Amino acid sequence: MQYLKEEMRKRIIDEALKEFLRLGYTNASVRTIVKNAGTSVGNFYKYFGSKEDLYEKIIDPVYKKLIKYLHQFSEVEVNEQAQAIFYELMEKVIEIFEENCDELSMLLNSSTGSKYENCRQIFIDFITNTVTTSFEYELYMNKRTIKDNFIIELLAHNLVDDIAIILRKKKNKTQVRKLIVNLIDIFYGNIIDKLDIQEI
Template sequence: MQYLKDEVRNSIAQGALKEFMEKGYEGASVRSIAKASGTSVGNIYKYFKSKEDIYENIIGSVYDKLVNYIGQFDEVELNEKAEAVFNQLIEKLMKIFDESSHEISTLLNQSVGSKYENCKELFVDFITRIVTESMEYELSKRGKKLADNFNIYLVSRSLVDSISIIVREKEDGTEVRKLVLNMIDIYYTGLADKLECKDLN
């Protein structure tokens, strides 16, 4: 009996994800989710309290994983081994993109009206801070310091916007992973050489 309940719950979640991807959090309704799931509104309320509860069930764990892995960048000690650790963390992040590109697309592109509607700003701020600290470390070895980090902010925003478009337009997780890694490479390789700097002295 439990198997049947799990099956129905998963069917509702799959139908809801399709609705959220197409209509966004604001545009989707419990009625439209019921139709997409092949069940009744009453049956949905046996499994979920509200549309918000359905959205949280689908998006919450993916969001938490992303925040957890991005947060781990803060814990990396900036030294000669930092780049290798950063690469390992990026690889972990890419696994989430591989497994959950539809959920990430919904999170980044269709969250208006939900508690996640400002998630892109959070990700931009995270990345800006991490890259700023990394660039400051790299430049300090050259006897330089950043004039400011506004260009890093612009690059980080461009990366998040690019990722939002990639996961919206591309279905295949492997292709998403490749494109995201390409964007990281394009935006950040050699960045320290392009930033406006001052002498430390």
């Protein structure tokens, strides 16, 4: 059966998504991908330069969209409006997770060996910095400051690990959203009283 070029490209991407999710970037096989897509290795290279190129075509648009919003957090001036802006930006980030479960699952669970393998640390640093900044402003109003934010960083590690599990195991968008929102609340809802705080 002959397939139109765009249809074949899509078939390769669809099969690659399954293969990357199942085996990760390093162990995924171009031969398996093309076999399942109903084409040949030679034909694969008419569409993609390499396995890395294919992985990037799948991941990069979502990754860039997410990073764009993460950068916006760092540009927020911390004042009385900051919390509302943080919530608005967090809503956008959750929407990206909701709409791109498979791609973000690849990013968090299957990117070892690719140029995206440090993305977990990017998310951990982002969560740590955003939560710390938010709490520091709240504490500053009461002439206090965070002495050590290590517990925030520990929780960020756990939150990213748990989000990776959610994306790997749950495909229902509403369920993904609810679980992520609940986790954020469980991890950070009442943590300010448990932080290492000092007077300023």
